[in-house]
Amino acid sequence: MENPDNKTQVVLLACGSFNPITNMHLRLFELAKDYLHETGKYNVIKGIISPVGDAYKKKSLISANHRVTMAKLATESSDWVQVDDWESSQNEWLETLKVLRYHHQKLASSNPANSLQNAVPLIKPGRKRKQEANRYIPVKKNQLSPETKGVPQLKLLCGADMLESFGIPNLWKLEDITEIVANHGLICITRAGNNAQKFIYESDTLWQHKNNIHLVEEWITNDISSTKIRRALRRGQSVRYLVPDAVRAYIEKHNLYSPESEDRNAEVILAPLQKYARGCKQEQTL
Amino acid sequence: MKSRIPLVLLACGSFNPITNMHMRLFELARDHLHQTGRYRVIEGIISPVNNNYGKKGLVSARHRIAMAQLALETSDWIRVDPWESEQEKWTETVKVLRHHYNESLRWLQFRKELVRNNWPTERTTEDFLSSLDPVSPELKLLCGADILKTFSTPNLWKEEHIKEIVEKFGLVCISRAGSDPVQYISESELLTQFQHNIHLVTEQIQNEISATHIRHALCKGLSVKYLIPDSVISYIKHYNIYTEESEGKNKGDLTSAYESTQHNDKHTK
Numbered sequence: 153m154e155n156p157d158n159k160t161q162v163v164l165l166a167c168g169s170f171n172p173i174t175n176m177h178l179r180l181f182e183l184a185k186d187y188l189h190e191t192g193k194y195n196v197i198k199g200i201i202s203p204v205g206d207a208y209k210k211k212s213l214i215s216a217n218h219r220v221t222m223a224k225l226a227t228e229s230s231d232w233v234q235v236d237d238w239e240s241s242q243n244e245w246l247e248t249l250k251v252l253r254y255h256h257q258k259l260a261s262s263n264p265a266n267s268l269q270n271a272v273p274l275i276k277p278g279r280k281r282k283q284e285a286n287r288y289i290p291v292k293k294n295q296l297s298p299e300t301k302g303v304p305q306l307k308l309l310c311g312a313d314m315l316e317s318f319g320i321p322n323l324w325k326l327e328d329i330t331e332i333v334a335n336h337g338l339i340c341i342t343r344a345g346n347n348a349q350k351f352i353y354e355s356d357t358l359w360q361h362k363n364n365i366h367l368v369e370e371w372i373t374n375d376i377s378s379t380k381i382r383r384a385l386r387r388g389q390s391v392r393y394l395v396p397d398a399v400r401a402y403i404e405k406h407n408l409y410s411p412e413s414e415d416r417n418a419e420v421i422l423a424p425l426q427k428y429a430r431g432c433k434q435e436q437t438l
Numbered sequence: 439m440k441s442r443i444p445l446v447l448l449a450c451g452s453f454n455p456i457t458n459m460h461m462r463l464f465e466l467a468r469d470h471l472h473q474t475g476r477y478r479v480i481e482g483i484i485s486p487v488n489n490n491y492g493k494k495g496l497v498s499a500r501h502r503i504a505m506a507q508l509a510l511e512t513s514d515w516i517r518v519d520p521w522e523s524e525q526e527k528w529t530e531t532v533k534v535l536r537h538h539y540n541e542s543l544r545w546l547q548f549r550k551e552l553v554r555n556n557w558p559t560e561r562t563t564e565d566f567l568s569s570l571d572p573v574s575p576e577l578k579l580l581c582g583a584d585i586l587k588t589f590s591t592p593n594l595w596k597e598e599h600i601k602e603i604v605e606k607f608g609l610v611c612i613s614r615a616g617s618d619p620v621q622y623i624s625e626s627e628l629l630t631q632f633q634h635n636i637h638l639v640t641e642q643i644q645n646e647i648s649a650t651h652i653r654h655a656l657c658k659g660l661s662v663k664y665l666i667p668d669s670v671i672s673y674i675k676h677y678n679i680y681t682e683e684s685e686g687k688n689k690g691d692l693t694s695a696y697e698s699t700q701h702n703d704k705h706t707k
Contacts, residue, residue, distance in 0.1 A: 374644065377643075393459075393461045
């Protein structure tokens with residue numbers, strides 16, 4: 153793909169429950185795109201919404217089919233943000249890094265400049281995922297690096313809550329976080345006065361790659377969380393103008409959110425916690 | 439079963455431009471009033487202010503009305519009314535309230551006449567007609583709770599207007615979670631006297647979309663998608679409404695309200 157103005161092409165990927173998608177989720181993309189364009193160095197060419205699979209087992213998570221459909225309805229009016237259901241159609245829960253790798257590979261292989269010989273398998277055979285306490289893990293450069301010619305950079309788009317969730321024990325693997333910020337990059341939308349900067353400063357791993365972590369302050373105080381939307385719906389309150397109208401109509405038609413739906417997975421442990429708690433018990437320092 | 443009082447909500451403001459937050463205020467107010475069990479909200483009216491209000495950056499009422507109409511296309515109960523903007527000069531809020539209240543009475547009377555004329559004479563007793571619509575709708579001013587604060591700003595409101603607004607009509611004030619509008623009421627004798635007619639509604643889902651920020655963003659070429667309806671964004675782009683130039687309009691002018699109260703000061707009370 154020709155890139156006459158020498159700006160780095162960027163694709164934004166947002167992972168999450170989207171249970172349901174709200175105007176706030178959609179705003180993240182707009183804010184990130186404006187920010188990157190204003191630096192003069194980037195050209196955002198695509199946004200991808202990747203709803204998490206049902207196997208994530210988060211409390212109140214309703215069927216992926218509905219969540220994907222609502223996201224598609226919400227992005228119908230967008231000419232650059234689209235929904236991808238690869239992650240949600242997997243049988244097992246996938247780490248965010250794997251979703252990033254998948255999409256990066258997809259971008260690379262659709263680019264004529266790169267043949268498949270440069271591609272790296274998603275799961276490296278025979279390589280155990282080790283956890284090493286208190287050491288920063290060097291990133292192997294034989295992985296598909298962002299400098300590969302012609303391939304857009306794929307950056308993870310998120311809110312400050314995801315960034316800070318890096319610190320929750322057993323939720324993320326340190327080596328995953330490292331690879332995400334080293335090879336891809338993070339765009340984190342924050343509220344004024346937020347702790348994101350402090351959080352990055354206090355983490356050796358994040359600090360090392362701080363140039364690849366972009367903090368974008370939103371200029372509207374926007375607190376439209378899916379949790380609050382679900383709560384309002386249970387109470388028969390209006391959510392108009394907080395979610396796209398097509399999403400509101402879809403929720404109403406299918407009566408998606410109720411006290412029963414809120415209780416789904418109540419007795420179940422979140423997939424990543426299940427997975428990592430079973431494994432190594434060593435503490436890892438972010 | 440006691441029947442609910444029909445109620446109309448009126449919001450005055452610049453709507454420069456209308457945003458998702460403006461429309462959200464109506465939804466919040468309606469939910470709240472319905473939950474009290476006493477009211478049935480039958481209509482919402484958006485009344486954009488007159489061009490002569492003189493506020494900085496205020497674009498022509500023609501555009502502000504058109505944008506509001508586009509925004510409300512999908513609403514089945516809220517509408518825009520151009521009366522205030524069509525007056526020759528800026529009109530005080532209480533006068534706008536009076537106008538819309540009289541309009542609703544007129545409309546009620548008209549409906550009664552219609553029924554009277556279509557029914558055989560012996561059945562059209564006053565009792566029967568009253569039973570069709572026992573009460574005329576109440577009209578309440580819908581606003582942010584910060585308006586309570588502005589009541590105490592010197593020379594911005596006439597004292598007798600504030601009294602008429604809270605006594606005869608009533609307020610529905612939306613405030614954000616964590617703020618305390620009750621103190622504004624307790625700090626004012628007048629408001630305390632009529633506090634039963636001031637409905638306080640808390641917005642738990644923060645969504646503060648300031649129209650000023652929207653205009654600035656548009657001037658800078660930043661995205662306002664999902665903050666205001668797509669149809670309004672297209673309209674703004676098509677007519678190139680918000681520019682550096684439009685933002686500079688009325689800069690330095692005293693707003694009409696101040697002028698009006700300064701001028702009439704000797705005639706109040």
